[in-house]
Amino acid sequence: MKSVSDTLFTKPFIANPYPTYNQLRKEEPITQIRLPDGQYAWFITRYEDALAALKDQRFIKDFRKLIHEDELNYYTVLDENMLFADMPDHRRLRGLVSKAFTPQMIVGMRGRIQEITDHLLDEMANHQSVDVIDSLAFPLPIIVICEMLGIPTEDRDKFRIWSNVLIEGTNGAMVQEDMEQHMDNFIHYLKERFAIVRVNPGEDLISKLVITEAEGNQLTEKELYGVVSLLIIAGxxxxxxxxxxxxxxxxxxxxxxxxxxxxxxxxTNALEETLRFNGPVEYSTSRWAGEDILFKGQSMKKGDLVIISLNSANHDPEQFKDPEILDITREKSKHLAFGKGIHACLGAPLARLEGEIAISSFFKRYPHAALNITKQDLVWRTGMIVRGVKRLPILLNH
Known part of the structure; x- marks a missing residue:
């Protein structure tokens, strides 16, 4: 008999995974599945189990603890960051980066984010229809994070390409040689950027991280690459x-x-509800059983890969009443869109602020906007991390 988990990662599933998640939560809430790259993983879909797994430090993030050094591949140079670190390295790396994401600093960015948003909305004014991904959703955060990192304006398009490669390479969606070439270019660019700021540091985040490394304050060159790549994805x-x-x-x-x-x-309610209803991060990043584990009745072997479906957990009726209904008056929910535990998203306050300004400003400026695409024609992004569409055509004055 065909298991419901066999329908995972098909085109219909990617377009609407929630019916499959509903069935998995009922029938196979913790089950082993085959990922698009051929690996097998434990797949967790219920809220209670997901929350427990996110907080359980028996599940490790640093896969190097499980394999021989000779098996490490080229891309580990980008894995030297807090997302793929366990304690105590995680605390050290997160502490260094968190200085750029203090509540005071985030609040202080409101004016600049509003300014960028208003400019992008102004540029839409002469168009009857726009792709809101290209016109607003992409440029706003890339401008913000590039300004934080000190990346020159003329290099932002390169960062868009590299950002897509970092995401879409997660499930074998890219040719290996192409990915390697892009990552070579990315690392070469960062190496040159680090060299520039070592001579002439500014107030940007890369300068602060490089100065920290130069002072011997526990940041290595590889960790610099890893931290910057993480900030691009997370920010x-x-x-x-x-x-x-x-x-x-x-x-x-x-x-x-x-x-x-x-x-x-x-x-604020509306944003939290859309995060719960159709969150931007489909799955947790990879975890591995650091030892033989009995987890919620399942025997997991040391080295077993574990994937948590955040969006499935956010549709669990045991946690959320009528989860399939979008209700912006819903009381603030404990959704898992930004994760939980020590690896909860450091950039969540910045994402919330950008989301609040972008979405409220868009509908204030274009109150009669309407979708200019059918649900069937939406093309969803590939990859094992994010959930989002490649294009979102909108009529501005329907």
Missing amino acids: HETTVNFIGNSIMNLLEHPEQLELLKKQPTLI
Whole structure:
């Protein structure tokens, strides 16, 4: 008999995974599946199990502890960051980066984020229809993170390409040689950038990280590459899909959008609900059983790969009443869109601020916007991390 897990990662599933998740939570809440790259992994879909796994430090993030040094591949140079580190390295790396994401610093960026957003919305004004991903959801966070990192304006398009490669290479969606070439270019660029700021440091985040490394304060050259690559993904990719998914979901639920227009103070609620309803991060990043583990009745062997479906957990009826309904008046929920535990997304406050400004400003400027694409024609991004569409055509004045 064919298992429901066999339908995972097919085109219909990627377009709408929630019916499959519903079935998995009922029938196979923790089950072994075959990933697109051929690996096998434990797949966790219930909220309670997902939360427990995210907090369980028996599941490790540093896969190097499980394999021989000779088996390490080229891309480990990008893995030297807190996302793939266990304690105590995680605490050290997160502490260094967290200095750029203090609540005071995030609040202080509101004016600049609003300025960038207004400029992008102004540029849409002469168009009847726009792709809101290209026009707003992508450029806003890439401008913000590039300004934080000190990346020159003329190099932002390169970072878009490299960001896509980092994400879409996660499930073998790219030819290996192409990915290697892009990553060679990325590392070469960063090496040159590090050399520039060592001579002439500024107030940007790369300068601060390089100065930390130069002072011998526990940052290696490889860790610099890893931290910057993580910041691009965490500070950009997640927000692109957060903004795109939120605008799409609100347009697909006009009664909720009308409620938001009448009560703009519901924007925070609306964002948390769209994060729960169709979050920008589909799955947790990889974890491995660091030892033989009995987890929720399942015997996992040391080295077993574990994947947590964040979006499935966020649709668990045991945790959320009527989870398939988008309800922006829902009380603040303990959704897992940004993870939990020590690896919870450091950039979540920045993503929330960018999302709030982008989405509220967009609908204030273009209150009659409407989708200019059918659900069947949406093309979803590939990869084993993010959930979002490649394009989102919108009529600005329907």
